[in-house]
Every structure is written in C-alpha cells, then in structure tokens.
Amino acid sequence: MNFDVKETLKRLCLCCGVSGSEDEACTAAAELLKRYSNDILLDDYGCVSAVIKKPAPGQPLVLLEAHIDEIGMIVTHIEENGFLKVANCGGIDRRLLLAQQVTVHGKEQLKGVISAMPPHLESDEERKKTPEIEKIAVDIGMNKESAQRLIAPGDKITFDTAFRELKNDRVSVKAIDDRGGVTAVLYALEMLKEQEYPCGLSVLFSSQEELGERGAAIGGFRIQPDISLSVDVSFGYTSDAVEYKCGKMGQGAMIGIAPSLNQEIADRLIAVAKEADIPYQLEIMEGETSTDADTIGVTGAGVKTGLVSIPIRYMHTPVETVAIGDIEAVGRLLAEYVLRFEPISERNQKL
Amino acid sequence: MTENLKKLCGLCGISGREQTVADEIERQISPYCSCRRDNLGNLIAQKQGKKRAGHTLMISAHIDEVGMIVTDITSDGMLRFAPVGGIDSRVIIGRSVLVGDGISGVIGTKAMHMQTAEERGTAVKSDQLFIDIGAKDREDAQRFVSRGESVCFDSDFLEFGNGFLKGKAIDDRFGCALLIELIRSELEYDTTFVFSTQEEIGLRGAKAAAYSVNPDFAIVCEATTAADISGVDGEKQVCALGKGAVVGFMDHRTMYDRELYRLAFQTAEECGIPCQTKTMVAGGNDAGVIHTSRGGVRTIAVSIPCRYLHSPSCVIQKEDMNSCLELVRALIPRIQTL
Numbered sequence: 219m220n221f222d223v224k225e226t227l228k229r230l231c232l233c234c235g236v237s238g239s240e241d242e243a244c245t246a247a248a249e250l251l252k253r254y255s256n257d258i259l260l261d262d263y264g265c266v267s268a269v270i271k272k273p274a275p276g277q278p279l280v281l282l283e284a285h286i287d288e289i290g291m292i293v294t295h296i297e298e299n300g301f302l303k304v305a306n307c308g309g310i311d312r313r314l315l316l317a318q319q320v321t322v323h324g325k326e327q328l329k330g331v332i333s334a335m336p337p338h339l340e341s342d343e344e345r346k347k348t349p350e351i352e353k354i355a356v357d358i359g360m361n362k363e364s365a366q367r368l369i370a371p372g373d374k375i376t377f378d379t380a381f382r383e384l385k386n387d388r389v390s391v392k393a394i395d396d397r398g399g400v401t402a403v404l405y406a407l408e409m410l411k412e413q414e415y416p417c418g419l420s421v422l423f424s425s426q427e428e429l430g431e432r433g434a435a436i437g438g439f440r441i442q443p444d445i446s447l448s449v450d451v452s453f454g455y456t457s458d459a460v461e462y463k464c465g466k467m468g469q470g471a472m473i474g475i476a477p478s479l480n481q482e483i484a485d486r487l488i489a490v491a492k493e494a495d496i497p498y499q500l501e502i503m504e505g506e507t508s509t510d511a512d513t514i515g516v517t518g519a520g521v522k523t524g525l526v527s528i529p530i531r532y533m534h535t536p537v538e539t540v541a542i543g544d545i546e547a548v549g550r551l552l553a554e555y556v557l558r559f560e561p562i563s564e565r566n567q568k569l
Numbered sequence: 570m571t572e573n574l575k576k577l578c579g580l581c582g583i584s585g586r587e588q589t590v591a592d593e594i595e596r597q598i599s600p601y602c603s604c605r606r607d608n609l610g611n612l613i614a615q616k617q618g619k620k621r622a623g624h625t626l627m628i629s630a631h632i633d634e635v636g637m638i639v640t641d642i643t644s645d646g647m648l649r650f651a652p653v654g655g656i657d658s659r660v661i662i663g664r665s666v667l668v669g670d671g672i673s674g675v676i677g678t679k680a681m682h683m684q685t686a687e688e689r690g691t692a693v694k695s696d697q698l699f700i701d702i703g704a705k706d707r708e709d710a711q712r713f714v715s716r717g718e719s720v721c722f723d724s725d726f727l728e729f730g731n732g733f734l735k736g737k738a739i740d741d742r743f744g745c746a747l748l749i750e751l752i753r754s755e756l757e758y759d760t761t762f763v764f765s766t767q768e769e770i771g772l773r774g775a776k777a778a779a780y781s782v783n784p785d786f787a788i789v790c791e792a793t794t795a796a797d798i799s800g801v802d803g804e805k806q807v808c809a810l811g812k813g814a815v816v817g818f819m820d821h822r823t824m825y826d827r828e829l830y831r832l833a834f835q836t837a838e839e840c841g842i843p844c845q846t847k848t849m850v851a852g853g854n855d856a857g858v859i860h861t862s863r864g865g866v867r868t869i870a871v872s873i874p875c876r877y878l879h880s881p882s883c884v885i886q887k888e889d890m891n892s893c894l895e896l897v898r899a900l901i902p903r904i905q906t907l
Binding site: 314319329359 | 665674680681690697801851886
C-alpha cells in the first residue's frame, strides 16, 4: 500500500488550521484527497468534503468525518511596546503557555514567544498560579509600528512545535487533535481504493469543531448522510488521570458507546473489529461525546452516528502524542466497516 | 558570533555534565591559547597578548545550563525528574526535551478536559510531572535511559522579529561565545579565560577556578534577566533589550567594585558602546564566589539583557551581543593600566 501514515500525519499537523482559519490544513487535505475523489469541495465555511462513491439507488450514504481545525490563539490587540494581546480559540491549557514558542500567521509567518514574568516580579503565591489568558502577551521582537505593518487583530497564532519521534513508533506534535483523525480517514480511503462495497461513501473534514462543532453542522447538513462515522481523538491514559475514563496508548481504536450514538453502529464496529482482527477498546460516555458526532447526529432530520477515537496523550498542548499503530487501527476499522457494510434497521415505519 | 552561539546553544550540558560543551569550546580555542581542565571540569585557557600583564585578569563565563535529571522510572515507563538549577515549573510543562544521548521526550499531564477549575489555575509542580519517551513500561524505558541521566530542553535556535534571537541555554553560552571571540582575536595583554562549570547549582566551578587562577581582577560575562515585557514598567524592567551591555552595581551575590563599575560606564561612553545598569537588585552570578576568592578579587560583570531566562525560549537582541563584546574588549587594557 502506497500510504505512509506517519508522513501524512506530519504533513497535516505542521499546517496551520486554527478554528476559523483552516485554509492551509484544508488545502493540504484536499490535495491528499485527490487520489480518491474527483469531486472535492472546499466550502466557504472552511470545510473540505469529497464524494468518494455515489450511492447506487437504494444504497445508503456513509460519511467518514474528522475535524480539520486545531486549538490556537487569536490576536486581539497590539500593545504600545509591540507585544500582542491574545484570546484563545478553543480550549487552551494555560498552565503551559509561559515561554512557549508560537507562530503568528499575519501577512507573513512570524515567530514569537509567550512572555513570562521573571521571578523577581512575582510573589511566591503568584508563582503557584497560572496566568489567565488576558494576562499573557506574545513577544514578536518588534515595535508597534513594525508589528502593525504585518499583523492585525484577528490573525491566528499556533504553537510552533517540531514533529518528534518517540520510542515504539509514537510521535509528538501539535494538532494531532484532529489531524490524526483526518489521517485515519485518508488511510481508510487508501484501503478502499478500487474495492467494491455496498454503500455510497463521502468524506467531510470539518472546521471550527473546537469552537462548538460548527463546521460539522454545515457540512453534515449539506451531505445528508444516512450513517456518519466520526473520528476524533480521546484521552490516552497517564497515571494522573482516572483510568476508566481513558483509552490505552497502543491498544487500538476506541469504539464509542454513548446515549447520543447509535448503538447498532457501535455493535457493528465491535463485530467488524473482531472479524478483521483489529485491536480495539471501548470508550463509554454518559451523554454527548463532545465531538462532531453530537452535531451531525442532529443535522437535518437526524443522522445515525458512530464514533471511533484515537487515544492521545496531552490533548490540546503543543506536545500531543500518539501511537502510529492506533491511527492505523482506526483507519482499518473504518475501511473494514465500509467493506463489510450491512444496512442497519430502519425504524421509520408508517403505521 | 550568532552562528557560534547557535552551535553552542544546541549542545546539551546541564550542571555537572558539561563535558560535551567544554570539548567543543576547547576544539575552537586550542589553536589560540593553552588549555587545561581542572578537577571540576572547568576549562581554563591562558591567552598570550602582545604585552605581559601587570595584573592577572580572569575573564569567565559558565558553560552549564539549567535542565533536569532523571530520578526514577515508573512502572508504566515514565521518567520522574528533578530540575537542575532554578527553573519555573510552568516552563517545563508542555515541552519537548532530550534525554541523555538525544532521546526525544515530552512532558505533559492529563488533558485539560479532565482537570478541575482549580487544577487549571494552579501551576503544576515539577515533581508531579513526567517525561514520556514513548516507552511501554519500566523495562522498555530502561533499555534507553538510566536514573541520573541528564535532560535538556529540546528547543531550536532561531532569529525572529527585528534582530532578536531565541534559544535555550543562552544563559550562558552567550558568555562562552563572547570569550571565544576574544580568544580568537589579538589581545593587548596576557589574559586568563575560565569556562566554568556548575554555576546554576551554586557557583561551584568558578569558586575552584578563581582559587587556582588567583586573579587580581575579574570580568564575569553573563546573561541577565530583562523584564522589558508587556505589563512591566519603569525600574521593574531591570534592563532592556537593545540598550546594550548590562553592568550592575549590586545583585544578590555581589557588591561590585565601585571603581570598575565607573570604569565600565566611562569606557562605554568613550568608545560609543551602548551600556545600561540594572534598576533593581536581582539575580546573582559567578562574581559572587570570584570576588570573595582568597584575599578578594576586584570584579565586574558584563551581561547581555535576556528575556525569559532559564526557559527553553531565552530571548536576546543581536546588537547587544556586540555591545558586550566591545565593552569587555575595551576594558582589558584599561584594567591593566589601573
């Protein structure tokens, strides 16, 4: 198979795609989609969608979906000394912001550092706390005049992190949430290439998930799938977390079970994983899932949704960490689900 | 000097593990001076000038950097660590590091989604953090890492903005780069250069070196905290980037020689070198143990203003590097004629 999961992930994660400014990531994803579709749409709302196979008459349409945006920051103000004041786009772990290296996406890409108060200006009490986002500023090494020429309020900021390889084929970089999901979907498409399967297939890479699953609402409505499988990341266990709420790194796809998800789809995913010998684990949630699946499920007259997640550590940080094997497991599970597709029960009966 | 600073900052050398850095510096300077190492790993270089010196002048910079040391490996293959030198734990979380001989690791915690509101607002202490090298369990981790291994920030060196530089370990590889420039150039008088070890854990290398060199005068080349950042005004900024070499009158470890302090500013003015003082009493450096060595050593420190000192992202301005270099160069003959 001519598909390098690690390289694809690297390429996608290093793109800028802060919620609301997904263009660079979308363009890269659209380029990768060209191998599988000649019907690709980059919409006005920052989503990428593609028709992979039109459903034959009577066949249901299955959607494979992941969000393309990442958390980041947005410039709100340029200070007299040229430092940038910022707000968060999506949930930022503010405990790790100080002295972090960032890229400001202005007219040019500019490097900066999040300024940190030196010890002599903070009391012991202050040092025990983490600053509110309103208190921080980004140092771009410029005075106000230079900054204003290149940067305007509304410009986005990403963490500037290199792609790093850890042991056991684990890697660390920003934006694995959810370019890992995008990579898994692309990997599934590679496996489905030139294969026969009894359903239609479309793909959506949605925008603004981190702000409240907004792209999924728009994309999902336009595509109107019968069944939607969302791929997102979930919590990989570290010893400071509650174990039963986490997946284990390297132990495969996390199949979601939740009141907001279709249980028949979940059961089918489990059956397919067993049949195809794909490593999987269960993720039980008590209501909604905080993923695009929540929103897609209620688009139009409602969509039957499933959720498959990739366990990652350090979510929403510049050092998100994933096992490549888990992305592969998710991709294989999606592909096998489609290849072994079985229609699920229809409850829309006219009495 | 920028290129060499980049090279030196790229090396890993926490306190007590400075050999790689010392080896590189010795390789660079050995054609221009005679070198020796002492029992603490200090690299001491004797440079011949055009004239014999009346006073023994020692110019020093420390080669160690702040970092971490692996203290334990947990059953699930994570590395426990302790900071080496003063590091704010808030600049450790969410970073990449290099363990031992270049093994990549990252430092994080459970996701913010799983934190309570109180946890989100509280700095995580370093003893609650772990380094993740991707190991499956303790046995797997032990194949790559042993307890006591050193850990450095994995942070690239880059130029940004209008002539600014960012990197780890600028404190005090900048001083090292400055000394190397001087050693490579022709000097007026014989001068002793010390690349000292273990500064960050208590000015230890310099204490031994000052004893063995037994100088009359000393110049310490350093990086010092600048707080010319958003939300800080007036004297609390201490010093500012772009305003030249920093010469302080007092810090937490040293009351600097009054005559040398005046000489530094007088020299800067005569030579047109930008120079500033520190507007708060803060910090401390090798001068603390050098000026009290033996019967006392008349000492001054010439430092580059540096934002976010002791973090993976130290920031300096290029022009200030030159100001420091030129000021130290100009001070050598003036001190000899005191």
